[in-house]
Amino acid sequence: MAAMQLTRTHRLLIGVVVAGAVIIAGIGFAGSYAAVRKLAEEKGFGNFSLVFPIGIDAGICVLLALDLLLTWIRIPFPLLRQAAWLLTAATIAFNGAAAWPDPLGTAMHAVIPILFVISVEAARHAVGRIADITADKHMEGVRLTRWLLSPIPTFRLWRRMKLWELRRYDQVIRLEQDRLIYQARLQARYGRAWRRKAPVESLMPLRLAKFG
Template identity: 40%
Template structure:
């Protein structure tokens, strides 16, 4: 489901929010940098600035690296856990830098501003990647989980198993599946799971059936192409005579036999003799009479 484009006012709001978020994140990064640097001095680091720089800057770096790997279809599961681990480390270091409980809480909250900003940016880019690659699975509505938990669990399970990323597509397939189940039950009775063909049951589980389709229990054979009329075709005497005239137009009179006309027109022997007599009589009538 494609998101609607932002309006002009929403774009302005997004720009202002982005600027504010960057400013707040910078404050959190600066606070974490100062607190961890001061603690690193007490802990005996020769270059105390390297500790906060290495940890705090590594959070967005590894997050972006993970997203780029996903974009290139080269994802590594453990790379996503690195920013989370570094987040825990930087929060713990900031808490340890405080002397009192309020100071520890304040020191622990400030780096979260930078971490939250990084996660929001990563989430926005991840959604864009999923929309571009078609791998982002849409969520099932919470109201559906509440109203029909077991049916929704089965729907979500099929979405995961068969890689159906669109929620609307999954609902459409579920509606088709329910209609096919109703058709199979109507055709085979309550024991349709045993009586229906194996292929039909497998296709139903795969979600490849559609109502009134050829696999819903009906064998649809191709209709034969219409061929020339046969002897059993219902044709009036006038139609038989018109067809015989057209076929035998260039025939010599001595070839106007009942058997030849019967085979050409594909009719009965009686009709063949009748047509022979009629055609010969017409040709005799067209001959010039002697003076």
């Protein structure tokens, strides 16, 4: 499948999102630097306390950027993402410790990092989806309404979709309709006991569909 073509509007929106994410990251860094540096000084870090907050935030940015890059080229490495969120959680904890025992102050320190996490996760989701579509590897999901209205048959349909690696939802629906029509024809031809009366070669397509 050809690469997705970005319109001028798409590029503009991407620019706005990237700029917003950079601003959020910058505000978060500026807000946490003093608190983390002070905490590091209290813990005896000495002069290293001046660069300790920078090292943590730089590590988060590098790990997340590398995770997005590897996701884009379809060789994701989950440890990068997990390590980045672990460092983010550590930053929140360090900032929260500076405001402790004030619960409101502790919660306020977590707002900006959470916004940053959400924005990066949204970007990662988009990058992964675009990479799958470009490589013709994206697998569409089953609609929520079908799960709610008919959960058990939908699970069977979803199972066959995954086992056969059928990527298009409408294709799966057509195959399911063909299967039901074929089953109805067997019932009309052999009666209620069609599962016992029908020859093996006639039942084989249904059995293959069941096991994927």
